[in-house]
Amino acid sequence: MRLILPFLACFAAAVASSAMPTEAPDILTANPQNPTNLSSFGFFEGDAGKPSSALIPYNLRTPLFSDYAEKQRFIYLPAGGKMFASADGKLQFPIGSALIKSFGYPDESGKLRVLETRVLLHRAGGWVALPYVWRPDGNDADLRIGGTRVPVEFDHGGTKASISYSVPNKNQCKQCHSSGDEIMPIGPVWQNMEFPRSGDRDRFLRAMPLLAKLSPEAKWDDAKSGTLNERAHSYLRVNCGHCHAPKGSASNSGLFLDGSAKDPAAYGIGKRPVAAGRASGDFDFIVEQGRPDRSILLHRMKSTDSGIAMPELGRAMVHDEGVKLLDDWIAAMPKQGAY
């Protein structure tokens, strides 16, 4: 990264002006109020399954686990807006942009039923996070700043899972999306992004050609994409690093999983818990090398008790596959004395 830094420092171009249709109403900057209905934005043509062609769909190579919900992610760029990227691959969106993310589960026929759509709006005063909950008829979604819970049943590996799905409130959105006092996007980091619609990736690259120099990040569940260590780091960055960062909600823990850690203790290795309380599970270290069975990090990932579970928000189920990855990662570390 140090080598390419001089080349990358903020390159810009108009990715939006020529490429984006302009019919989508520019409600984002025109109206300072938060629309009470999702339909006001014009992001969807009717139900959640019909995104406007103005939206750019994208996927993440390593996504945040959210109770096995399926997610659909979109970028909205205002007409004439210019994109930037910082040296570490984080995309910088112009004012008037929106990041849109729908969450849902397949119904009995296998068709995705979207429960909620979260909108991150880039206003002149900064980013705003708004949760919208779809009505039962699926025709529109209503703003629910106080969040809510929705009972959900879905097929999980052949058995029926039944959970109380949590739609975050506006403050909880900020808890994960905060950097200092500001709200920031988390997901759009170029090395972790994929574009399913043909032409979209090239459009970003034409606008910001130096992005091509950033190689894709290891995919957490694809052994061919990187080493065990790299895949574990991808998983931790995406699932933990938004709070466990020097300016994140868990800054006081001294446990930094966003890639900023400079020494093993900041990565949890041989580090004693600070404010874990009963979440320590009677273990001494966040990560005890070679001993996943004695590592608090895994103990908290394996729990669904809200006084123990990590992440704290949006997890009523255990991510078995993620637990397996980090179990393997810790087991592969040479056993050492604590330090």
Add this chain to the structure above:
Amino acid sequence: MDIKRSWLKLLGNLVSIRHPLVMRMRKIAFVSAALCALVQPAFAKTISVAPGDGAQERLQEALISAEPGDVVELGAGRFSLTDGLSLDVNGVTVKGQGVKESVLDFSGQQGAGEGLLVTSDDVILRDFGVENSKGDGIKSKGADRIVYHKLRVEWTAGPKATNGAYGIYPVESKDVLIDSVIVRGASDAGIYVGQSRNIVVRDSIAMENVAGIEIENSYDADVHDNIATHNTGGVLVFDLPNLPQMGGHNVRIFDNIIVDNMTPNFAPKGNIVANVPTGTGVMVMANRNVEIFDNVLGENGTTNIMVVGYRFPQQDPKYDPLPRDVIIWDNQHGRAGWDPQFRGGKEIAAAMGGSFPAIFWDGAGGPARAPNIGDAVPALSLGLTDITADPATAQPSPLAPSTARPAALPAITLPESMEAAVR
């Protein structure tokens, strides 16, 4: 147990201690239980929220839609909550009708790491109770000038390892006032102030927690006129490695009643407080410039005051594991040390005629680091100069009292707006 009856029982236990402070504390305790007249800011909008159906969403929406200067007023009754609550608007007051009258009940909580989370500045929390949160009770992070006043945070089944960690938990904040609160049952610390600066904890009661009151990795704190009783350890002043803010210093512990902290340690292992010996009055670990004076201490089976280094292996180059410049002066000591609950303690007690002294220092750093003691009770050094030394190699020797008290730390002053909020 009914909290008022707990207080009465506690105060009954204290009657045998003859000290003007006890009388004062009794008065404080009863005043805290009473309602007080509440003054509304001139231009504040009041958003009233009643308990009942949909309390979670109604209260959370009120906390989100409040504007600076507004009051979110909790009605009388029990709010049955399913998730954590959070406040992120500056200058908002959340007030109820009293610590028993307005109760935020988190026994049905399904998500979030604490009951109430505050992340904005100039917030006042007052006159309500928080019960049985799954994690911490009330946490405030990066919330400058926060006032906690006349609150009750309680795990109602009493000491249990499954209780949440901290009752009242400000962290990474500047200017913190905790005044007239009662916290009971925390499996870590009842009142915990972490990585903060300019702090006052006063006129409060911490009982049946592992640690009653804990000041950790913090700068400039006054802890005074509190009662810490029936905890494992009464008042802790700690500094820990591998944290963004380290080098805890300038902490004054004075005019407190720290008695009968004999609740067996119920902290889950792995947590630093799980190592606090049952029967500890005050424990200072790895801090500098700590003053402990004018307190009433007694009925603590391990010891009334201990000063120790951080003796776990660690490799943080920015961390100093040694306690230094600790002053212990003019405290009144009752019985202590009849049942020391740490390795080697009983042997030392036996060698000393059956009882461990009321004050001890582990010897970390050698004689130059010895606490400055003016109290008229026996004090002991364990002589473990090397911070990595095996405690089994202790070489106990008496600690000589000092004749002159070093210059005192200045009192903590908080912004006038904070003091005004509790008048």
